[in-house]
Amino acid sequence: MGSSGLNQKDILGIEDLERSDIELILQTARQFEEVNKRAIKKVPTLRGKTVINLFFENSTRTRTSFEIAGKRLSADVINISASGSSLSKGESLLDMAKNIEAMNPDIIVCRHSSAGASHILSRYLKASVINAGDGAHEHPSQALLDLMTVLKHRGSVEGLNVAIVGDISHSRVARSNIYCLQKMGASVSVVGPASMMPRDIAKLGVKVHHRLNEGLKEADIVMMLRIQRERIVQSPFPSLREYARHYGINHENINALKKDVLIMHPGPVNRGVEIDPEIADGPYSVILDQVTNGVSVRMALLYLLSGANSLSL
Amino acid sequence: MRQLLKAEEFPDSVKKLADMIQEEEPNADDIALVGIHTRGVPLADRLYQHFTQNKKNVHIGTLDINLYRDDLSEAGDKPILKETKIDFGITGKTIFLVDDVLYTGRTVRAAMDAIFDLGRPKRVLLVVMAKRPGRELPIDTSMTVLDVPTAPTDNIKVKFVETDGKDDVTVLEKGEY
Structure with missing residues (x-):
């Protein structure tokens, strides 16, 4: 045994x-x-x-x-x-x-x-x-359930490109996922405005992008982070609408992504901010699988x- | 080391067990073979092949009993879980639990608890390759190929090609295992 x-x-x-x-x-x-x-x-x-x-x-x-x-x-x-x-x-x-x-x-x-x-x-x-x-x-259990979700859809993460998008500075989900995905052989990039990016994030071995389309071009997996309004004292962006325009996934920019991309979100979702409702409920989304x-x-x-x-x- | 069963005797042994199963439950659709990990699984599989070759459609599944063990609260590393896969309704079926050796009966007790969490079978019976003295629970079976009088310090080792690379049943004495 x-x-x-x-x-x-x-x-x-x-x-x-x-x-x-x-x-x-x-x-x-x-x-x-x-x-x-x-x-x-x-x-x-x-x-x-x-x-x-x-x-x-x-x-x-x-x-x-x-x-x-x-x-x-x-x-x-x-x-x-x-x-x-x-x-x-x-x-x-x-x-x-x-x-x-x-x-x-x-x-x-x-x-x-x-x-x-x-x-x-x-x-x-x-x-x-x-x-x-x-x-x-x-937030280790979140990274583990995210990994399980990816493995169930892809079998392995070895060699996959994973993009984590949003407020990297305030995100324990991002940090745990970076460690977890790298240990399992994926390459990770982080995408977000400079004001939401920790200064020394590149030391973790991730690629850093400030433009959404550049960051998502090669991505097999996209992890959207929640804008944590309750955690942010001084807003790092002018307005939620401004953030959504530059860093939200919507029905237009989703077309530029790989055809078999997986869209993930740790929840709770700010619909219309980091992700549009039709994407959150759409065929690329595995958000409820993550919960299961x-x-x-x-x-x-x-x-x-x-x-x-x-x-x- | 004493050999009890050679590889070439395995097919006859499987047939013998299959005949016993058939005698207990003549209706093939009510026969459900449930192999207990690890070495009940290949034995259940051989029985399933035998029935299939004889055009009898019986049900087959696998069972990991680790979540039902009686010694889990004791200190120590947790056993690695294996797949429980029973994708047929067990209510009304005759469940044939299949394992390699019947010894203390504790595995069978755990397996029965697991089965009853999945439904209400008509009957639960036990099929093993070998049984030996040393029961710690009121559990027994006559559906076995070998009934081996062993000392408590002996160990019966049932091997299958699928799990061990060869078919073989031996008794090992203390110091040999």
Whole structure:
């Protein structure tokens, strides 16, 4: 009987993972697709395990996806969101985490607006920590579900050109995807206005384009990022309409793309800003596949991590 | 090392098991062979070929029992998951679970739990190449080619061309495996 070589207590970022880890996670996720298609979508695998979704930032899709993943594996899943929590009463992140740990959870899924929040938790907690997004740093489960979506359509990403379009500076999705796609052998380019491009982004080994048509000419896969209006203090572009005109995918510029291009978006979609409705709902779009695959990927992460804490401590 | 079955004896063994299956369930459409990973899968496949050659359309599937194991909460790396593929309705069918060896019965217990999550079969029966003493659960079968009296320290190794490069059944004593 083969057993997993995922030698990690936590999943904090794609940067820490080996290619073989990524392959194991995706191979595991593919097997959970079968469970997700059953009439009765539940297996007893994580019975008696407790998963806590600790969300300091709003999230519907990611939190629901982790919650469904945990429940389909029979774990007890508890959701804590910042607004209703003791954090709003002034408790520190670490105090709160230690109090949660005193209740013996097995896995903590954390989203926080500060980069490194999950790393801090992982250092102090015996429970496994999954980073569900930390500031503009990483969002590993998103990159893994994006990869799964591409693999299901293309079989491999080796040698594919992937263009990531939008606000690269503020995007943890972009960062995790760059690491993930490069480890799997794709070449990645980033496209966006200079005001949304981190200064040293080229050091990650990506091509940088400021014009949409140049950036998308060769692309096999296009990942549109959401304009995160809530995260931006000072607007890096004059107006949403201006941004849409230069960096949005619409029914005109889609014709210049490869005939078999895949259009992806991590959601939630700002329709008419980064992507036109007819493209989001059109034949090139795999946006809802991404959501479906997200559940399988998160089941794989919970499965592979459960029990890992007693291994490494 | 003691050889129990040679490669040239495999076809007869498959036929013997197929006959037992047929006797239990004469209606081919109600026969569902479900191979348990890893070495139940090639055995189920051989049985399926046998039925197909005899113009009998039986159902076949594969089952990974790892999500139903009773030792998952113990510390350790998680088993690598393999494909569960049962693309026929199991309700009303006679399910023949197929595995290489029956020993403690724990795999079969897990397989039964997995099957019942997929529907309500008419019956669940067990087909194995070999069985040996050492049951830890009230599970048994008479549908076997070999019934081998082994010591707890022995190991029965069933090999198939598909998984191991050759067809062979041997008993290994302690120190030989």
